Amino acid sequence: MDAACWDERYRGSELVWKAEPNRFVAEELAGLKPSGRAMDLAAGEGRNAVWLAERGWEVDAVDFSTVALEKAERLAAERGVRLRTVRADLILWAPPETTYDLVLIAYLHLPWPDMAQVLPRAAAAVRSGGTLLLVGHDAANPEHGYGGPQDPRVLYTAEQVADLWRPYADILRTETRTRPATDTEGNSRTALDALVHAVRR
Numbered sequence: 001m002d003a004a005c006w007d008e009r010y011r012g013s014e015l016v017w018k019a020e021p022n023r024f025v026a027e028e029l030a031g032l033k034p035s036g037r038a039m040d041l042a043a044g045e046g047r048n049a050v051w052l053a054e055r056g057w058e059v060d061a062v063d064f065s066t067v068a069l070e071k072a073e074r075l076a077a078e079r080g081v082r083l084r085t086v087r088a089d090l091i092l093w094a095p096p097e098t099t100y101d102l103v104l105i106a107y108l109h110l111p112w113p114d115m116a117q118v119l120p121r122a123a124a125a126v127r128s129g130g131t132l133l134l135v136g137h138d139a140a141n142p143e144h145g146y147g148g149p150q151d152p153r154v155l156y157t158a159e160q161v162a163d164l165w166r167p168y169a170d171i172l173r174t175e176t177r178t179r180p181a182t183d184t185e186g187n188s189r190t191a192l193d194a195l196v197h198a199v200r201r
């Protein structure tokens with residue numbers, strides 16, 4: 001999906017995603033002492049970026065959807081925190097190197113050759129000792145889970161992500177995690193997410 005498609009999806013006053021952070025983002029990062037600059041890549045409407053800002057991080061929220069970033073700014077204002085929003089196409093844009101204490105990527109799904117460009121740049125943006133966290137729909141999700149993109153070309157495993165981060169970082173966790181979900185008929189389902197948590201060397 002290009003930026004115009006995402007803008008269309010985000011238009012309207014309702015949040016497409018929730019205002020609360022993703023459960024794995026909150027679980028993985030709750031114990032991390034806020035210590036400087038964080039960057040949320042593909043931040044969308046800012047649920048995770050705002051949560052980080054509320055915890056004391058100085059947050060840059062990056063996305064190529066103008067509508068999403070406007071909603072993220074509104075959510076931040078409602079919560080009494082500030083975000084620096086950056087409109088950029090992650091396929092073309094490289095964040096500044098060794099600048100951030102935390103880089104988060106949640107549910108960014110690009111064709112794998114594009115992800116393979118974005119992921120090393122995300123790792124390079126983190127300072128030594130800083131944290132990298134990715135959460136996304138797992139490649140096994142269409143067959144064994146629920147929701148998310150069904151096109152295998154934009155899905156990945158935690159191991160694929162970890163392989164690209166290993167040259168930069170020590171990998172703390174490479175997992176497939178289950179997440180409760182509800183289908184359109186209100187039935188309980190289980191989604192499969194890939195999770196990688198790493199610390200930059």
Ligand SMILES: C[S@@+](CC[C@H](N)C(=O)[O-])C[C@H]1O[C@@H](n2cnc3c(N)ncnc32)[C@H](O)[C@@H]1O
Nearest residue numbers: 006017042043044063064065089090091106107
């Ligand atoms: C599924 S949403 C996830 C949003 C947010 N991370 C969250 O968890 O709520 C995916 C986001 O990726 C953004 N995105 C997709 N491709 C992008 C690209 N090439 N450059 C920048 N943002 C992109 C979309 O605009 C969208 O906001």
